[in-house]
Amino acid sequence: MNEKKNKLKPNSLIKESSPYLLQHAYNPVNWFAWNDEALNLARREDKPIFLSIGYSSCHWCHVMAHESFEDNEIAKIMNEKFINIKVDREERPDIDDIYQRACQLVTGNGGWPLSVFLTPDLKPFYVGTYFPKESRYGIPGFKEILNQLSQAYLLKKDDINKTAAEFVQALVDTSKDIKHSNNNKMEIDKxxxxxxxxxxxxxxxxxxxxxxxxxxxxxxxxxxxxxxxxxxxxxxxxxxxxxxxxxxxxxxxxxxxxxxxxxxxxxxxxxxxxxxxxxxxxxxxxxxxxxxxxxxxxxxxxxxxxxxxxxxxxxxxxxxxxxxxxxxxxxxxGEEGKFYVWSKKEIISEINIPLHQDIFCEYFGITETGNFEGKNILSVKYSIDQLSKKYGLDVKEIKSIIDTYSTRLFNIREKRIRPQKxxxxxxxxxxxxxxxxxxxxxxxxxxxxxxxxxxxxxxxxxxxxxxxxxxxxxxxxxxxxxxxxxxxxxxxxxxxxxxxxxxxxxxxxxxxxxxxxxxxxxxxxxxxxxxxxxxxxxxxxxxxxxxxxxxxxxxxxxxxxxxxxxxxxxxxxxxxxxxxxxxxxxxxxxxxxxxxxxxxxxxxxxxxxxKPIEITIFSKDSKYSKLTDEINKMFIPNGIISVLYEGNTSQDLYKFSLFKDKIQINKKPNSDFVLICKDFTCTPPITDLEEIKKILNSNS
Structure with missing residues (x-):
């Protein structure tokens, strides 16, 4: 691939930092990033814009790139008839959101790659997602779309401008589809x-x-x-x-x-x-x-x-x-999932003991025919307890077998060519x-x-x-x-x-x-x-x-x-x-x-x-507290927890109302304790863990 790139002339995306844009830097398409240069060029030359939005790990983005954007015939049409702009939707979710809404208005759904044709003033007039190079399964071909839309822009510009204006009005309407009621009398209750x-x-x-x-x-x-x-x-x-x-x-x-x-x-x-x-x-x-x-x-x-x-x-x-x-x-x-899937032969060749082969393959549902294009995606089919009973082995032994060979396969997989990051x-x-x-x-x-x-x-x-x-x-x-x-x-x-x-x-x-x-x-x-x-x-x-x-x-x-x-x-x-x-x-x-x-x-x-429950832990040790450790393992989704100790009680925490009446101890406490406050009422200092748990559990 690098040899191929060396023979190609990069387009302007080579100056970008986005991995997605850089993936297209050696396309024969004269891509631009979304910038003033590209937008002004479209206005100056009065050309429609083809806007392609995706992201680096998008499978169908790769497919459309290989089929169309790497094709010289397609690129020739794009370069002659359109100003072509690539956007990384992860960098510019604001742009993506606008044109996803346009796609959803027309097709009922959206997704990536997002393919949008715009007037020079950025109004959409034709939208879709993935288009194959040639039409198939009822999906129009990208080459056909390019030719038809470029002709329409030249010969039926009034119709396109009318469509674009209707699009924009619909977008304005959808942007207000969850208008807040601002009803201040509405009760917020359970x-x-x-x-x-x-x-x-x-x-x-x-x-x-x-x-x-x-x-x-x-x-x-x-x-x-x-x-x-x-x-x-x-x-x-x-x-x-x-x-x-x-x-x-x-x-x-x-x-x-x-x-x-x-x-x-x-x-x-x-x-x-x-x-x-x-x-x-x-x-x-x-x-x-x-x-x-x-x-x-x-x-x-x-x-x-x-x-x-x-x-x-x-x-x-x-x-x-x-x-x-x-x-x-x-x-x-070039293949989806290739890094992750296995044939049964690959797996059992790494497991020398037949009994262990049976246990490992049964646990992960490994078969000769596979569950994904002739290969196997690892998926747990039986619990360790079930296999323990079936094979008459201790649960720890079954787990050890699975862990041992999982580590071995992971190390082998690390030698494969990784997906791009x-x-x-x-x-x-x-x-x-x-x-x-x-x-x-x-x-x-x-x-x-x-x-x-x-x-x-x-x-x-x-x-x-x-x-x-x-x-x-x-x-x-x-x-x-x-x-x-x-x-x-x-x-x-x-x-x-x-x-x-x-x-x-x-x-x-x-x-x-x-x-x-x-x-x-x-x-x-x-x-x-x-x-x-x-x-x-x-x-x-x-x-x-x-x-x-x-x-x-x-x-x-x-x-x-x-x-x-x-x-x-x-x-x-x-x-x-x-x-x-x-x-x-x-x-x-x-x-x-x-x-x-x-x-x-x-x-x-x-x-x-x-309503939040305020849990303030006073600790002798800034690094470890048994009370803190136990409270951290409790499910308190409305908890506002803080940990105070000699090193931070001297900070300017007093300025926050949560601590104003609680930081009364600048000395090291004799033992860890907790204050629990709710509805402007606080418990006295509590040192007993079971009492703390009882109060916090009663908060449910």
Whole structure:
């Protein structure tokens, strides 16, 4: 491939840092990045724009690239008739959101690659996703589309402009499709959660876990909400459904049983055949979910999976400066999943003992015919207990056999050609990973996870923050670019507040407050009482959209509600709570009608209704406290935890209302104790762990 590239002349994408754009730098297409040069050229030459949006680990993006963008005949038409622009949707979600909405208006769905034809003033007139080079299966061919649209633009420009104008009006309408009601008399009470939880459960698959049929996505935001509804209602079936789903995900083929980590989604209903790309955000969110499942169930499978996933992130998705890469591709050597699948012959050739061959293959469902294009995706078919009974061996021995050969196969797999890595750092995804490492530290006590979180925050504060205090979204190889969007601020504030619970330090609270205030100044919509996705400092696009739905990741608005509630209880600033209330009241009806799209918001509403419980631990030792360790392993989703010791009680924590009346001890305490406060009432200092647990459990 490198020899081939050496013979080709690169296009302007060679100057970009995005791995996705660089993948297309040697296409014969004269690609531009989204910039003034390209947009001005389209206006000056009065040419339509072909906008192609994707991301580096997108399988069908690769397919369309190989079929069309590497084809000289297709490239000739594109170069002569269009101005061709490539956008990495992970770098520019604002652009992607606008034109995804256009695609959904026309086709009823969206996805990547996103293929959009625009007038020079950026109005869409034809949209779709993947197009094959030649028409097949009812999908028009890309070559045919190019020729027809270029002719139409020359001969029927009035019709195209009319279509584009209608598109824009429809986009404006859809951007207001969840208009906040601003009904300040609307009650925010538990009935909101009751109705939403019941509506959500009607979509549940009680056989295979998850929601709907196929493809199956983890939908972590919704599962996290159902755990909170279980916490406030005590109704077991909500917990049991989440438990079922987590088990199916962990034991299914979506889980990389050898190397750790999870693929993007399952193409089937049973979580067997994944779309093999691994995204940082999916893995971070699943870690957060599994940490909570461990806190509820104390089942080691959840703790073990958390460790395996975090170790995968540390090993494969962490750079030498302590921040996290974005993704690993689905493809390697031009084939989807090739890195991950096995023939039975390959596996048994590495296992010398026939009995061990039988046990290992039975456990992972390995067969001669395979379960994926003649090869095998590892997926747990039988439990260790079942195999123990069948083969008359001790559970520990069965586990040892599986672990031994899993390690052997992992080491062999490491010699294969790995999928390509997207090595850019995205702030919002890194923030989710920071939260995941904090949660992982809580349930395991492993310092390396806390250090990973703290190192990432330190890097962000040094490298992704401007001299004026604004945040950037993207970092790669020493360069930052693109001012942060709402989700970057929202997730990062959430991560800082998570860190406060394990490393209570005024600098993290100060940073969280500063970023909240910046977001309120630059993103807040005073009429709708919610946040725009872009700030008033960003480039002005066709429309200014809001992302209110929780999709693969939660929406910045949903997370911001809980940020405001948490910070109100820490700082005591009533404006934070007022804005959280307004955001909730404006979204309640939409959340009840469509809880599937508002899982994280419903969790934020839970926090508002349940009210936070303040748990302040006074510790003799800054590094380890048995009380802290035990409380960290409890499921307290409405907890605001802080740990005070001699080293930080002397800080300026007094300025925060959470600590104002609690920091009365500058001396080392004789023993660890806890203060528990709710509704402006606090317990006396408690040293007995069982009494602490009793009070916290009664909080349910």
């Amino acid at each position: 009935t909101v959660l009751d109705e939403s939880a019941l509506n959500l459960l009607q979509m549940a698959d009680f056989v295979n876990g998850g929601f709907g049929i196929s493809p199956k996505f983890p939908n972590v935001s919704n599962l996290i909400f159902l755990l909170r509804y279980y916490h406030i209602s005590g109704i077991e079936k909500f917990k049991e459904f989440v438990l079922l789903t987590c088990d199916k995900i962990i034991f299914g083929g979506i889980h990389d049983h050898l190397g750790g980590g999870f693929s993007r989604y399952s193409t089937d209903q049973k979580w067997l055949v994944p779309h093999f790309e691994k995204m940082l955000y999916d893995n971070a969110l699943l870690v957060i979910l599994f940490c909570e499942m461990y806190q509820i169930s104390k089942d080691d499978i959840f703790r073990d999976t958390v460790e395996k996933t975090l170790d995968y992130i540390l090993r494969e998705l962490t750079n030498d400066q302590g921040v996290f890469y974005s993704a690993e591709d689905a493809d390697s050597e 997207d090595d850019k750092t995205i702030l919002s995804w890194n923030a989710l990973a920071i939260s995941a490492f904090v949660k992982g530290y809580k349930i395991t006590g492993k310092q390396k996870y806390l250090e990973a979180a703290l190192n990432a925050v330190e890097f962000i504060e040094k490298k992704l923050k401007s001299t004026e205090g604004y945040l950037y979204r993207i970092y790669k190889k020493g360069e930052v670019k693109i001012l942060a969007y709402l989700d970057d601020y929202s997730f990062y504030i959430n991560a800082l507040l998570d860190i406060v619970e394990v490393r209570t330090d005024s600098k993290y609270i100060d940073s969280a407050c500063r970023y909240v205030d910046l977001a309120l100044k630059h993103f807040w919509d005073i009429e709708d009482n919610n946040f725009n996705y872009t700030s008033n400092m960003h480039e002005s696009l066709l429309i200014r959209t809001k992302m209110l739905y929780d999709l693969a990741v939660p929406s910045g608005n949903s997370v911001f509600v809980s940020n405001l509630i948490r910070l109100y209880h820490i700082k005591g600033k009533t404006d934070y709570l007022d804005k959280a209330e307004k955001m909730i009241k404006g979204s309640i009806s939409s959340a009840i009608e469509n809880p599937f799209g508002f899982g994280w918001l419903l969790s934020s509403i839970y926090l508002y209704i349940k």
